[in-house]
Amino acid sequence: MTDVSRNGHQTNEHGNDAKATTTTGGQAGLTVVMGAGPGGLCSAYVLSQAARPALVLEKAPFVGGLARPIRRQTEYGEFKFDIGGHRWFTKNDELNALFREVIADELLWVNRVSRIYFDGKYVDYPLKISNALKAVGPVVAARAMADYGRTRVAAKARPNPVVSMEDAYIDQFGPTLYRLFFQRSSEKVWGLPCDRMSGDWVSQRSKGMSLVTAVKDAVVPTKGKVVSLIDEFMYPRGGFGRFSERMADGIRERGNEIRLGAGVEKVHREGNRVVAVTVSQDGKTERIEAENFISSIPLTLLARIMDPAPPSKVLEAAEKLTVRNIITVNLLLHKRQVTNDTWLYVHDRNILFGRFHEPKNWSPEMVPGDDYTSLVVEYFCSFGDAIWSMSDEQLVEKTIEHLIQDLGFISRDEVLDGFVIRAPRAYPAYVIGYEKPLETIKAFVDSLENLQIIGRYGTFRYNNTDHSIETGLLAAKNLLGEHHNLDQVNTDKEYHEIKRVPQPVGSGAER
Ligand SMILES: Cc1cc2nc3c(=O)[nH]c(=O)nc-3n(C[C@H](O)[C@H](O)[C@H](O)COP(=O)(O)OP(=O)(O)OC[C@H]3O[C@@H](n4cnc5c(N)ncnc54)[C@H](O)[C@@H]3O)c2cc1C
Incomplete structure (x- = not known):
């Protein structure tokens, strides 16, 4: 039996609410947003701007x-990191405007210089x-062009559906370039041979790109100006995380609440609602009622915590979806600069990081200053797996070894500290x-x-922050x-790193 107190909280019959589930109920029009990554925060930010109640x-x-x-924080000053560098890029003007509004005076434009390291070479x-x-080199280049040509002719004569990641890369770039530039890196990222991965990832990431379009774009003027989103990108000067922090500030300033340390443990449904x-927070559980719900928590988790449980085929389906983890090793260095790359992709198999x-x-x-990086x-x-099972100390040590011995980028006395996320x-x-x-x-x-459902794992779609x-x-x-179909997001037809606009853009006009 429960009593409902004036603030809507409940206590159980023993008057003990330390471990009991209390109920907070039904503020009119309340939207509960599950997860405070960029996706969930964006929902709450927009609702807050419209003066709608939202609880994250x-x-x-x-x-x-x-x-x-x-x-x-170190004795040398503060070092800041992203979990793997996050650049902001999108072809969607509304999203760009939102990013600019949120980041405001912290906005930086960054030149992008990225390379692949493979077999001792850079590209x-x-x-x-x-x-x-x-x-x-000319011999391999000629082979790459010739076998790409053969692939195209064969595909025209006997079109086969593109099923795997391998099919998709070969279809776009031919077997030689696939083996040189895509196979090893993809297998590092996914931990599976490319013929076991779906071609969807490739078409989602590089639709409209192929050896033909790349060559064409290099030599023939295209219809409409191609704005490259490759060479420059927007970034908050204090790190990408500022985007989320500033959205969170905007939500709170407008009177809505973000509860941290509040994990959603059950999602209760009645009929089709x-x-x-x-939620569980500080050892207490609380039932929170609302009118609408937005979830950015893992889709598979959402299915598992439904109450009552969904049909067994849904739970079985949740068991079938798989994920990859990332570990970042963050090194603090007493050195002015290691390379001038924005990213360096390392394809060699003997180097464990990607x-x-x-x-x-x-x-x-x-x-903290010029002398540090x-x-x-x-x-x-x-x-x-072998990498996940390594201790933090082993990971830091392995990273330092690769950077000294295989890449020659640092010396041991330049390393001030290292930690793992x-x-x-x-x-x-x-x-x-x-x-399926x-x-x-x-x-x-x-x-x-x-x-x-929204976001990346929230929809089980390989979405970057923009999507x-x-x-x-x-x-x-x-x-x-309004009426929007969220399934349409991230399904456009053009390669996501270029944008064609009808007339020439004046310098800075796209900024
Ligand atoms: C290495 C790496 C590099 C990337 N680089 C870029 C880049 O350059 N540019 C770019 O745009 N994007 C990049 N991304 C993608 C970007 O990080 C994601 O698109 C974005 O963070 C997804 O936002 P989200 O809100 O959907 O999910 P998330 O950021 O995953 O947030 C989901 C939130 O839900 C919370 N949560 C989970 N379970 C529960 C629960 N039971 N109850 C309550 N909360 C819960 C989590 O703690 C988390 O805070 C990169 C991602 C990685 C991993």
Whole structure:
């Protein structure tokens, strides 16, 4: 038996609410947003701007999710990090305007200089075709062009559906360039051979790109100006996490609440509606009722914590979707600069990490002063595998060894400190066959009329921050009376790193 107190909280019959579930109920029009990554924060930010009540529930003690800020105070001053460098890029003007509004006076434009390191050589990334062919030498370049030609002719004569990641890369770039530039890196990221991964990831990431379009764009003037989103990007000067922190400030300033350390443990449904969530915070559980719900928490988790439980086929589907984790090793260095790259992709199999970035190259405010720099080194892994099982000390040591012995980038006496961040479930994995289970879960979620799913793992879609916040924005707009189909986000037809505009752009006009 429970009593409802004036503030809507309940105590159980023993008057003991320390461990009991209290109920906070039904503020008119309340939207509960699950997860305070960029997606969830964006929903709450837009609702707050429209003076609608919203409550954000976040399990972690900080906002930002995968795009959160990481700060290390040292005797030399403060070092700042992202979990793997996050650049802002989108072709969507509304999202750009929102990013600018939020970041305001903290906005920086950063030049992007990224390279791939493979077999002791460097080549620009994203692949610039002339540069890539030059790096491999004339013989391999000729072979790459010839076998690409053969692939195209064969595909025309006997079109085969593109199923796997391998099919998709070969279709776009031919077998030689696939083996040189895509196979090793993809297998590092996904931990599986490319013929087991779905081609969807490639088409989502590089639609409209192929050897033909790359060569064409290099030599033939295109219709409409191509604005490259490759060479420059926007970034908050204090690290990407500032985007989330500033949205959070905006939400609180408008009177809405973000509860940190508040993990959603149950999502209660009645008929075709969600009626409440149960959260756990400071050892207490609380049932919170609301009118609308937006979820950016892992889709598979959402299915598992439904009360009553969904049909067993939905729970079985949730077991079938898999993810990849990321570990970053963050090194603090007494050195002015390691490279001038924005990112360096490391394809060699004998080097365990896949990529690193140097935060100082993104913003000088990421390090305490000119004499210091830092590196964020990314390892892709799965629960229980050799990398995930390494201790933090081993990971830091391995990173230093690779950087000294294999790459010659640093010396041991330049390393001031190193620490590890583990981000589980960072990459929804499009393993062949993932579509059916995903459809099953989504069909169930769609049947709940006042629940919307948004974000990256929230929708099990490989969304960057722009698409993650776009789903958050549209979900909020739906609650404000508009009608948007969130499934349409991140499905456009043009390669996401270029934008064609009808007339010439004056200098800075796109900024
Ligand atoms: C290494 C790396 C590099 C990236 N680089 C870029 C880049 O350059 N540019 C870019 O735009 N994007 C980049 N991204 C992608 C970007 O991080 C994501 O798109 C974005 O963070 C997704 O936002 P989200 O809100 O959907 O999810 P998340 O950021 O994952 O947030 C979800 C939140 O839900 C919370 N949560 C989980 N379970 C519960 C629960 N039970 N109750 C309450 N809360 C819960 C989590 O703690 C988390 O805070 C990168 C990602 C990675 C991993």
